[in-house]
Amino acid sequence: MKERDAEFAAFVGAATPRLRRTAYLMCRDWHLAQDLTQLTLAKMYASWARIWRTANLEAYSRRVLMNAVFDQKKRRSDSEVVLAELPDRPGEGTPTAELHVTLMRALATLPVRDQAIVVLRHWEDQSVDAVAEILGVSASVVKMQSMRSLARLRELLGEEFILQ
Amino acid sequence: MEQNLKELFDRALEGEPLPPPGDLTLTAMGAGRRIRRRRQFLVGGSAAAALVGALVLVNVVPGPESGEVPLTVPAAAAAMAKARPECDWTTRQNVTDVSIFLTYEVTDAQRAAIESGLQADPTVRNLDFESREAAYVKFKELWKDSPDFVQSVGPESLPESFRLTMTRASRYPDFLATYQHQPGVQDIVGGLCPGTSK
Incomplete structure (x- = not known):
């Protein structure tokens, strides 16, 4: 004991x-x-x-x-x-220091399970299989939703984010 | 982008406050013991309480605002006792009708492993699966005269379960020993029901 x-x-x-x-x-x-x-x-x-x-x-x-x-x-x-309101698209003059704030707002617009996939995959660095096990979904769901979520974040964060 | 994403997350975490004072381990142990006691309230020690305590539960089940784990198995067990009042839910020896309640965190793989074990088990017959949704529908119907109780349990609070009957009631102790510690199993509840054919 x-x-x-x-x-x-x-x-x-x-x-x-x-x-x-x-x-x-x-x-x-x-x-x-x-x-x-x-x-x-x-x-x-x-x-x-x-x-x-x-x-x-x-x-x-x-x-x-x-x-x-x-x-x-x-x-x-x-x-x-x-x-879950859409964040303002960062304009030309948005200081880079604010980009993480924009990211967090953009993340909040995703379905909650997709948020979990993004955080586990891209902050925790968990493997696709590990994320699948944690969330009780298949590996292909993790892969597909991860791709979709990244595309969506890219869209919300604007050009500046990709070019960095 | 991925590298970038991690950096941005790290930056979002920069304002992290110090953890609150106090021993996190001891706090978790205290709260964990309370959760365990609630889980075991009916099914662990005396299933007799399922009959006597079915209505008392109204005062015990934590409301959805409590922030604690939903009290799942006792509510489900109470529902079973109410649905089949002719059965003896106090026995741990001779049992005909069994419910295997799954944990809140059960994975698809664990559920599948339990199911294939039961399908291959010669002491099992009439294997059935009850989803959370189905359990809740039944639960609401059974307790429609106690709206407060229904409200205190909530749609996501009832566990999934496998339902089955035993080919021989006397095999139950062995059955229990085989399955009760399997990953994904929260509790097993059995009753001796006169209507169930041997």
Whole structure:
């Protein structure tokens, strides 16, 4: 029992920073990201006896986190409409420093599962297969949606983004 | 573009605040134990509570605003007990009718592995799958007289499950041991139903 809890403490230490950042990229709110991370860790501890030796904890924790994000978005779908407004296209004079803000707004316009694919693939650097396992979809869905999402982001971010 | 994307994400993360004070591990353990207790409330220790506690659940099920894991299996188990009042849900030895509730995080691969195991299992007959949607439709119908309870559970809260009957009721303990720790299985609930043919 002691060893099991020690392993959990080690997992929390190792996994938390990344989980929190991934959560932030999904919800654009650090406070909420913290809550979602804590919920993820609690859910994992609730099943820890079963998963600690057997599960791929990296993938498992991403799955729990993304499900928490999806649930949360479902509950807040009203306020999400506001966030989902199309961003202004960056004009000629848009300072480059703002481009990441524009990216986050553009990301928010994608369906939530596609946001997850983009974040897991292109920020976390997870493989297509890993993302497929985390989200419970096929590898071809990950590939196709990833391509579509990138095209959409490119469209929203404007020429400047491609040329950089 | 990909390289660029990662840099932009990193920049978007630059304003990251310090984590809040407090021991994250201990907090997670405390909250995790509460989640586990809720999950086990009915099915873990005494399935008898499924009968007695079906209505008490109204006060126990967390509302959707609580931010916690939806309490899935107890609600589903309570629904089962209500739907089949002629069955004895307290037995752990002789069982004819079984529900295998899947976890919230179950993957397609895990579900398929469980299914093929059950299909090949000679003690299993009448294997059926119940989706979340189907479970919720049934659930609403069963509890239409308790709208507060229905409201407190929510459409996405009921787990998926495999439903089956045992060829021999006395094989249930072995069956339970085989499947209860399989990845993707949250809980297994069984009842002895007089109507089910041996």
